[in-house]
Amino acid sequence: MPPAIAAAETRQVKKSFASGEAAVQAVRGVTVSIHSGELTAIVGPSGCGKSSLLSMLGAIDTPTSGQVLIGGIDVATLSDYERTLLRRRQIGFVFQAFNLMPTLSALENAALPLELDGVSQREAHERARVGLEQVGLGKRVDHLPSQMSGGEQQRVAVARALVTNPTILLADEPTGNLDTTGGEQVMKLLRELVGEHGQTVVMVTHDNEIAAAADRVLRMRDGLIASDYRPSAIAAVPAPMSVVPAAKSAIGQTGSKPAPQTPKKKTTKRRK
Numbered sequence: 001m002p003p004a005i006a007a008a009e010t011r012q013v014k015k016s017f018a019s020g021e022a023a024v025q026a027v028r029g030v031t032v033s034i035h036s037g038e039l040t041a042i043v044g045p046s047g048c049g050k051s052s053l054l055s056m057l058g059a060i061d062t063p064t065s066g067q068v069l070i071g072g073i074d075v076a077t078l079s080d081y082e083r084t085l086l087r088r089r090q091i092g093f094v095f096q097a098f099n100l101m102p103t104l105s106a107l108e109n110a111a112l113p114l115e116l117d118g119v120s121q122r123e124a125h126e127r128a129r130v131g132l133e134q135v136g137l138g139k140r141v142d143h144l145p146s147q148m149s150g151g152e153q154q155r156v157a158v159a160r161a162l163v164t165n166p167t168i169l170l171a172d173e174p175t176g177n178l179d180t181t182g183g184e185q186v187m188k189l190l191r192e193l194v195g196e197h198g199q200t201v202v203m204v205t206h207d208n209e210i211a212a213a214a215d216r217v218l219r220m221r222d223g224l225i226a227s228d229y230r231p232s233a234i235a236a237v238p239a240p241m242s243v244v245p246a247a248k249s250a251i252g253q254t255g256s257k258p259a260p261q262t263p264k265k266k267t268t269k270r271r272k
């Protein structure tokens with residue numbers, strides 16, 4: 001069997017921005033493959049390059065050097081128009097701020113990418129209705145964003161992102177504006193999309209608990225991927241209680257897998 005094509009891939013990707021006379025190196029040479037059918041979380045401190053990397057994986061932004069491949073296609077070989085079509089058809093975007101049109105209903109919002117792509121309103125609405133049912137909002141299709149909770153609005157945004165059946169769904173802090181319940185609903189939905197429908201999702205998050213629900217975590221630091229690990233592999237390690245803080249720090253702070261701990265030697269007190 002030929003090797004599976006990665007949903008997206010970067011090869012030695014760098015991105016710098018002019019900042020006065022100096023340049024900010026946002027991404028400093030990242031090579032990574034995003035596996036199909038997985039939920040990948042990109043985490044790391046503010047300013048480490050998470051959103052810049054996500055923008056390049058979604059062909060919103062171009063690298064200063066290096067290659068980005070989406071579905072095996074080198075984005076640099078595409079014309080501007082082809083790149084627009086690739087973004088419109090192959091990539092779904094979800095943002096922290098939902099970005100719904102306030103005067104449009106849930107159905108009209110979810111149908112928008114199809115209508116922009118020339119699909120008839122009737123077909124676009126039918127497909128948007130299916131999408132809204134998939135995210136659990138089949139009964140709220142006529143509601144305006146202002147009549148919905150934050151979690152519901154974000155689910156409309158997910159339906160809108162999925163309506164074109166994208167190869168990859170990119171989400172930048174999708175739970176960042178939500179309370180705990182709303183965040184949990186959105187995460188449950190993303191997990192279902194991956195687990196039941198084989199959707200590929202890449203998500204940027206600050207929240208370590210959210211990241212722990214991903215299949216894979218890419219932890220960035222200073223424009224590079226400092227560690228790449230599977231939270232389930234860490235959770236599956238049968239650990240004595242003394243290892244738990246180390247496992248927590250792998251998910252939380254350091255990004256490195258916990259070092260295997262050697263049991264402390266027992267010291268036997270000498271009797272006087």
Ligand SMILES: Nc1ncnc2c1ncn2[C@@H]1O[C@H](COP(=O)(O)OP(=O)(O)OP(=O)(O)O)[C@@H](O)[C@H]1O
Nearest residue numbers: 017018024025026045046047048049050051052053
């Ligand atoms: N358009 C831009 N122009 C100039 N500098 C930029 C631009 N976009 C990002 N940067 C800089 O590049 C670096 C990485 O930014 P990026 O937004 O990718 O980080 P991040 O990890 O997503 O941060 P945060 O978690 O705060 O959103 C930062 O120093 C940022 O100020």
